Amino acid sequence: MAPKAKDGCVFALGVLPSSLLMVLFLTGCNGPQSTLQPAGIGAERIAALFWWMFAGALAIWLVVMGIALYAMHIKKVSHSPRQARWLIIGGGAALPTVVLFALLAWGLLLLPSLREPREPGLQIAVSGEQWWWRVKYVLESGETVELANEIRLPVGERVEFTLTSPDVIHSFWIPSLGGKVDMIPGRTTRLVLEPSKTGVYRGVCAEYCGSSHALMNFQVVVTGPQQFGRWLEQQAKPAVSPDTPMEKRGQKAFLSNGCGACHSVRGTDAKGAIGPDLTHVGSRLGLGADVLTNDKEAFTHWIRHTDQIKPDVKMPSFEMLPRKEVAELAAYLDGLK
Numbered sequence: 557m558a559p560k561a562k563d564g565c566v567f568a569l570g571v572l573p574s575s576l577l578m579v580l581f582l583t584g585c586n587g588p589q590s591t592l593q594p595a596g597i598g599a600e601r602i603a604a605l606f607w608w609m610f611a612g613a614l615a616i617w618l619v620v621m622g623i624a625l626y627a628m629h630i631k632k633v634s635h636s637p638r639q640a641r642w643l644i645i646g647g648g649a650a651l652p653t654v655v656l657f658a659l660l661a662w663g664l665l666l667l668p669s670l671r672e673p674r675e676p677g678l679q680i681a682v683s684g685e686q687w688w689w690r691v692k693y694v695l696e697s698g699e700t701v702e703l704a705n706e707i708r709l710p711v712g713e714r715v716e717f718t719l720t721s722p723d724v725i726h727s728f729w730i731p732s733l734g735g736k737v738d739m740i741p742g743r744t745t746r747l748v749l750e751p752s753k754t755g756v757y758r759g760v761c762a763e764y765c766g767s768s769h770a771l772m773n774f775q776v777v778v779t780g781p782q783q784f785g786r787w788l789e790q791q792a793k794p795a796v797s798p799d800t801p802m803e804k805r806g807q808k809a810f811l812s813n814g815c816g817a818c819h820s821v822r823g824t825d826a827k828g829a830i831g832p833d834l835t836h837v838g839s840r841l842g843l844g845a846d847v848l849t850n851d852k853e854a855f856t857h858w859i860r861h862t863d864q865i866k867p868d869v870k871m872p873s874f875e876m877l878p879r880k881e882v883a884e885l886a887a888y889l890d891g892l893k
């Protein structure tokens with residue numbers, strides 16, 4: 557048998573790094589995409605469940621380590637078979653069954669409240685597509701306002717999302733605001749979110765959906781209700797007319813190169829429904845489902861190198877266009893605030 561001191565060292569070697577790793581792991585869990593820094597009612601409930609599970613796991617781990625230390629250092633005698641059997645049945649089967657059943661029951665009881673709206677409120681339909689997000693706000697009049705890759709929400713209001721997909725299974729997840737729900741072709745799933753803090757958060761696709769799965773993100777901006785109302789009113793308007801001669805040439809290039817076959821710019825002849833609606837693309841926080849910043853350089857880069865930025869994306873790269881024309885296109889799109 558190994559000497560005492562060595563046992564203690566082995567124990568310390570096992571415990572200290574795992575505790576340190578746990579501290580590092582938890583301190584890494586903040587920022588705009590953290591389930592442990594909740595900014596919504598659903599995420600708060602899920603975080604509470606997580607902390608109870610963590611506390612339970614920690615308590616069980618401490619008890620097991622205590623028993624191990626006791627057996628190794630304090631009472632080094634063998635137990636009777638009867639005592640050993642009760643320890644195994646009680647600690648190994650009965651206790652985990654009770655604890656896990658209680659946690660499962662709590663988790664299942666949370667589910668209805670994470671799905672049902674308390675009262676009819678804001679409705680947003682989101683469709684996960686390879687590899688971007690089609691977002692439709694349903695207005696009180698029944699009309700819809702379509703945009704892409706960005707969602708804005710009023711703080712303190714319950715919002716119902718209806719989730720679909722036309723191609724493969726995606727999963728809609730805003731970790732700071734609530735749980736994730738799969739988007740399944742041929743079905744409509746639902747999720748209710750209620751942001752409790754203003755701020756900018758990040759949404760992601762949480763189900764592997766093809767080569768650019770990791771490049772399918774969106775920004776979520778939570779503001780006060782009035783600011784939200786002004787934003788939605790602005791998004792419902794048709795596109796602004798191009799201002800400068802360069803933007804005007806850009807609009808001409810947009811229409812003559814067939815961009816309108818896939819993209820819509822409301823108020824123009826571009827009425828395509830395959831790709832993202834670009835009516836107010838210049839007002840968004842990111843480009844290409846939040847893989848690029850939103851400025852003229854990023855538009856230029858995106859138009860010329862879609863395939864390099866997002867492998868297997870449906871939009872072809874337009875490297876063959878003269879650089880001057882791409883710059884004009886970028887100026888036009890950037891001006892669509």
Ligand code: CUA
Nearest residue numbers: 726761763765
């Ligand atoms: Cu869409 Cu992963």
